[in-house]
Amino acid sequence: MDVAKEANVSKSTVSLVMNNSDSVKLETRIKVLDAIQKLGYVPNMAARELTTKVKNILGLVFLTDNATNRSYQFDSVTETLLYDTFNGISSGMKQTDFGLLSERFSALEPNQELPSLLKNNRVDGVFIVGGLFDDAFIQRVQQRKIAAVLVGRNYPGIDWVAPDVLDAMYKGTKYLLETGHQDIVFLLGPQTSPVAHKKLEGICKALDEAGLPLRPDAFKYCDYSGSSGYNSMKELWTSGIGMDAVFAASDGIAMGAMRFLYDQKVRIPDDISIVGYEQSVITEHAVPALTTIDINKERMGEEALRILLNRISRPKAKPVQLMIAPSLVIRDTVKKRR
Numbered sequence: 001m002d003v004a005k006e007a008n009v010s011k012s013t014v015s016l017v018m019n020n021s022d023s024v025k026l027e028t029r030i031k032v033l034d035a036i037q038k039l040g041y042v043p044n045m046a047a048r049e050l051t052t053k054v055k056n057i058l059g060l061v062f063l064t065d066n067a068t069n070r071s072y073q074f075d076s077v078t079e080t081l082l083y084d085t086f087n088g089i090s091s092g093m094k095q096t097d098f099g100l101l102s103e104r105f106s107a108l109e110p111n112q113e114l115p116s117l118l119k120n121n122r123v124d125g126v127f128i129v130g131g132l133f134d135d136a137f138i139q140r141v142q143q144r145k146i147a148a149v150l151v152g153r154n155y156p157g158i159d160w161v162a163p164d165v166l167d168a169m170y171k172g173t174k175y176l177l178e179t180g181h182q183d184i185v186f187l188l189g190p191q192t193s194p195v196a197h198k199k200l201e202g203i204c205k206a207l208d209e210a211g212l213p214l215r216p217d218a219f220k221y222c223d224y225s226g227s228s229g230y231n232s233m234k235e236l237w238t239s240g241i242g243m244d245a246v247f248a249a250s251d252g253i254a255m256g257a258m259r260f261l262y263d264q265k266v267r268i269p270d271d272i273s274i275v276g277y278e279q280s281v282i283t284e285h286a287v288p289a290l291t292t293i294d295i296n297k298e299r300m301g302e303e304a305l306r307i308l309l310n311r312i313s314r315p316k317a318k319p320v321q322l323m324i325a326p327s328l329v330i331r332d333t334v335k336k337r338r
Helices: 002-007 011-018 026-039 045-052 080-093 135-143 165-178 196-209 226-239 251-263 281-285 297-313
Strands: 057-063 099-105 125-129 147-151 159-163 184-188 219-221 245-248 273-278 291-294 321-324 327-329
Touching: 002 011, 002 026, 011 026, 057 080, 080 099, 080 125, 080 281, 080 297, 125 297, 147 297, 159 165, 159 297, 165 184, 165 196, 165 245, 165 273, 165 291, 165 327, 184 196, 184 226, 184 251, 196 219, 219 226, 226 251, 245 251, 251 273, 251 281, 297 321
Parallel strands: 057 099, 057 125, 125 147, 147 159, 159 321, 184 219, 184 245, 245 273, 273 291
Antiparallel strands: 291 327
């Protein structure tokens, strides 16, 4: 092999470098990589797979409530989590030899098994983006003995990277309280969501610090679509409960609430303030621009890639579980009331 000769190493050493083995000294690795670059060597990927069983393909499965719905429909969940985490993953993959296959999949529909890219053994590892799954789905994934990392939700015994939901809801509630709001209503995600109790815990933490109770009629559970946000806001509005601010558990829900308030000729933020959750492209397009909680999705994608590559190279390593801190993005939908 010309690369081995150029680097003055054995063919087996070149092979170890090409397969990202940790057993090669850094100095030797650099010599081999320099030789590869100098000679313009392009590996035969098909031959490599035959000898190493490595495909150099990663999979991305985006979990959705309905795999046939269009994400831009008002009654669908906007797939900004997929878009932004994908950006973080793809930017890191430019430094690797891996390609990427993607698939939308509904893990909660009856009689579902596994995404096709897992059933057909098409990938070396997989990103599972989103939290819409049950225990049986993760068990089926683990039975495939494939490297996997969850993105956006934590789960015991498996690699994951997720936002600190409790802190996110705490930060949003505290900001509204600090700007003088006393009568906050909350549009939460689905009650069946595994993070629902964490969201309430974060809200209650901020309210407790301010000496305020959580009003039992001041929150609604709903799905993450705009139409659900609209209808939940309508229910709260028609109930007659007092409100000077709305905190929504997703930007999609917030947009639905804003549409309802617009229909009622309510001025945002003069009459009612509103805060979203996630930080997505739709927040800048809202009128007025939406104040929201940034859960740092691109960073989650970057960290997920690092974790997955580590799992592929070290399959017996302990699970990596990484919580990402959120931050507040102040725009135009909150008015200081004191």
